[in-house]
Amino acid sequence: FTADAAHELRTPLAAIRVQAQVALASTDSEAHRHALNQVVAGTQRATRLVEQLLRLARLDPLATLPDAVPLDLNRVAGDILAELLAGMPRRTDDVQLDTASSAHRVAGDAQLLGVALRNLIENALRYTAPGQAITVFVGEDNGETVFGVRDAGSGVPAEDLPKLIERFYRGKDNTSEGSGLGLAIVRRIAQLHGAHLEVGNI
Numbered sequence: 540f541t542a543d544a545a546h547e548l549r550t551p552l553a554a555i556r557v558q559a560q561v562a563l564a565s566t567d568s569e570a571h572r573h574a575l576n577q578v579v580a581g582t583q584r585a586t587r588l589v590e591q592l593l594r595l596a597r598l599d600p601l602a603t604l605p606d607a608v609p610l611d612l613n614r615v616a617g618d619i620l621a622e623l624l625a626g627m628p629r630r631t632d633d634v635q636l637d638t639a640s641s642a643h644r645v646a647g648d649a650q651l652l653g654v655a656l657r658n659l660i661e662n663a664l665r666y667t668a669p670g671q672a673i674t675v676f677v678g679e680d681n682g683e684t685v686f687g688v689r690d691a692g693s694g695v696p697a698e699d700l701p702k703l704i705e706r707f708y709r710g711k712d713n714t715s716e717g718s719g720l721g722l723a724i725v726r727r728i729a730q731l732h733g734a735h736l737e738v739g740n741i
Contacts, residue, residue: 548588555581591720594654595706598727604648607732612643612652612677612686619656620675630664637676643684647732655728656688658721663690687737694740703738 555578562574617636624631656675663673671691678685695703704726707719726736 548585548592551581551585551588555585588720591724594724595720595727598651598724598731601731604646604651604731606648607646608649609644610647610649610652612645612684613638614642615649615652616656616675616677616686619653620660623657623660627664630669633667633669633671634660634664634673634675637674637678639678643677643679643686645684645732651728651731652686655725656686658725659688662721663688663692666690667692686734689741695738697740700738700740704736 558574558577558581562571562578565571565574616638620634620636624634660673660675667673667690673688673690675688676685704722706723722736722738729736
């Protein structure tokens with residue numbers, strides 16, 4: 540894991556260094572601005588990766604949840620969705636909340652469940668074009684509580700589905716801005732809640 544993490548961090552840091560050098564050497568104001576914008580974008584990606592790595596480092600040693608309390612998944616889903624969409628108003632009409640009228644209570648950690656749901660929604664937003672539907676849902680399936688995200692994106696080849704939850708796997712599209720850790724974190728949080736993560740095409 541440490542070797543993989545070092546490799547993943549080396550790439551964005553190298554890109555930031557190159558763009559900073561371009562900015563220093565540039566005498567054209569437009570090229571200078573573009574290079575600095577790339578430095579900012581690269582720093583944001585590196586920050587996101589470090590945050591995900593630190594989160595995994597905290598989750599990995601845990602055998603159980605240290606502070607499980609009764610929670611309403613409807614409220615967790617609504618709060619996280621409102622928080623995310625406040626920062627991206629252009630996608631507000633694309634994302635819907637589908638919850639039952641009654642509360643869906645579980646014993647869990649609201650912060651960790653929020654992290655898991657945020658990762659799922661951000662993943663859907665990243666791979667779903669504007670105008671395509673994304674649904675955050677809470678409900679029941681064969682007597683079991685289900686909690687997750689559906690989207691109308693193009694889907695994933697069947698042979699790639701099992702790999703999506705592997706750490707640092709980003710599929711064949713390596714140009715995406717994801718860290719390849721989001722679904723691995725969701726799986727770990729699910730395990731700590733006595734649940735399991737399912738990914739699939741619908």
